[in-house]
Amino acid sequence: MRYVFAITMLAASSVAMCQKTEPIAPKTPDIKVPPAVAITRPEQVIKELEKPVNAIEAAVIAVRYQQSLAIAKAQTKGARGQKNAAQSALFPTLSLSSSYTDLDVIEEGSKPSSGTSSGYSSNLALKQLLFDFNRSTDLIRQAEYVEQSAKFGYKASLANLISDVKKAFYSVQANEGLVKAAEANVLARQNQLKLAQARLDSGMGAPADVISAKTNLSDAVLSLTQARQTLSVSRLALAQIIGVDPRTSIQQKESTEDEVYADSLDNLVKQALEQRPEQAQASANIKAAEAGLAAAKNGNAPSLVFNAGVSSRGEKALFDSSNSTFGLSLSWSLYDGGSAKGKKDQAQASLDSAKASATIVEQSVVSDVSQAFLALKTAEQRVEVTAAALANAREAIRLTEGRYREGFATFVEITTVQAAAYSAENANINAVVALQQARVALNRAIGSRN
Numbered sequence: 001m002r003y004v005f006a007i008t009m010l011a012a013s014s015v016a017m018c019q020k021t022e023p024i025a026p027k028t029p030d031i032k033v034p035p036a037v038a039i040t041r042p043e044q045v046i047k048e049l050e051k052p053v054n055a056i057e058a059a060v061i062a063v064r065y066q067q068s069l070a071i072a073k074a075q076t077k078g079a080r081g082q083k084n085a086a087q088s089a090l091f092p093t094l095s096l097s098s099s100y101t102d103l104d105v106i107e108e109g110s111k112p113s114s115g116t117s118s119g120y121s122s123n124l125a126l127k128q129l130l131f132d133f134n135r136s137t138d139l140i141r142q143a144e145y146v147e148q149s150a151k152f153g154y155k156a157s158l159a160n161l162i163s164d165v166k167k168a169f170y171s172v173q174a175n176e177g178l179v180k181a182a183e184a185n186v187l188a189r190q191n192q193l194k195l196a197q198a199r200l201d202s203g204m205g206a207p208a209d210v211i212s213a214k215t216n217l218s219d220a221v222l223s224l225t226q227a228r229q230t231l232s233v234s235r236l237a238l239a240q241i242i243g244v245d246p247r248t249s250i251q252q253k254e255s256t257e258d259e260v261y262a263d264s265l266d267n268l269v270k271q272a273l274e275q276r277p278e279q280a281q282a283s284a285n286i287k288a289a290e291a292g293l294a295a296a297k298n299g300n301a302p303s304l305v306f307n308a309g310v311s312s313r314g315e316k317a318l319f320d321s322s323n324s325t326f327g328l329s330l331s332w333s334l335y336d337g338g339s340a341k342g343k344k345d346q347a348q349a350s351l352d353s354a355k356a357s358a359t360i361v362e363q364s365v366v367s368d369v370s371q372a373f374l375a376l377k378t379a380e381q382r383v384e385v386t387a388a389a390l391a392n393a394r395e396a397i398r399l400t401e402g403r404y405r406e407g408f409a410t411f412v413e414i415t416t417v418q419a420a421a422y423s424a425e426n427a428n429i430n431a432v433v434a435l436q437q438a439r440v441a442l443n444r445a446i447g448s449r450n
Helices: 002-018 055-065 067-090 135-201 207-242 265-275 277-297 339-405 411-446
Strands: 093-101 119-131 303-314 321-331
Touching (some): 055 135, 135 339, 135 411, 207 411, 265 277, 265 339, 339 411
Antiparallel strands (some): 119 303
8 A cells, every 4th residue: 555655656746747837927127238339420520530540650640739739839939938038138239319309489588408409319329239248148048948858858748749649559459458348248148038938938947037037138238338438538638738629539550669678778768867857857957057157147237338329410301410439348246135146045945946957857757657557467468368368257157148048057157157248358458558558657767759
């Protein structure tokens, strides 16, 4: 009797196992991918940006349109004008004046004086500085070094602009890659949702797997929208750095920087100290301050000037009478209440400041090169490591999805390897672009023209 009951129960269990269990459909909304938010393109776009450009072409366009560089160029022009004005002190000056006086006698019996009679008068005067203890010469030297400083400042601004444009260009390139990676992640999550739904429909999957797949898809869509926003912001920043309407959509060509030969940090630092325009600018500032101090020391020195003049006068005609004068004039300020000493102190302070600034610049150059060198070496290592990690993550996805289809892996395992693959791809994209930006930074740090 006991065996009959056992056989009956076994048969009932076999029948129950052969019957298909209807899947429990999760009551969750579907996840939709929203369209990308577009920025309205300006009505007019410069001709150079109507076609795709690479990093170098973008920098060349920025040199033409970026107004901050125009300001640096204007400062150079102003310094040149200051030099020309200072040089005029060594050249003769020639002035001409002419007048006509009409004198009416109001009271009868009064007579005009000889100096106020009606008629024409003119005067031609020549003045030439002969000697002033090199005060004017020192001021000219100061102005010349100020002009040199402005020129080197312009070169520094140009180098900074090229570096900033290239870095911004590669940021856009990175963000474009991150958007593509986010889109691929969304597609993978959608396929995983289909896989989980198919296993649920077959009676072999769990409703929780479908819910988990939808949650993962939702996170992927949010990551995609954030990546799109970051890309749009970086495009606005690139256009602004170039100097055009920020709404201009700049189409990019694939670009890479040439490999930088970084054999030794000491050699790179030496090269930077010889090539950086900031170094030359600091040196010019010191020389300008030294010339200014030399001029200030002779602030009260006597000056000798040659004067010559021709004057004429006449009641009916301009040249009824004429005379000429020639002479030398010596001027010497014996006491000025401390003005010269004050100017000398100011000039000395300017020199001290210029020397201190030069030390700061040198330290900054060494720091720039050191940081760029470390960034380059680290970026090279990151590219190699992240490339290997990405390859491993992709292989893990392939193996795990195959095991899940055969029922040997859980859906959580798929979720984990997909998240790892997406993270690895983002890391690899950022590493590749960081390498390009590190090359740009090192070239800028050592004063290279690339």
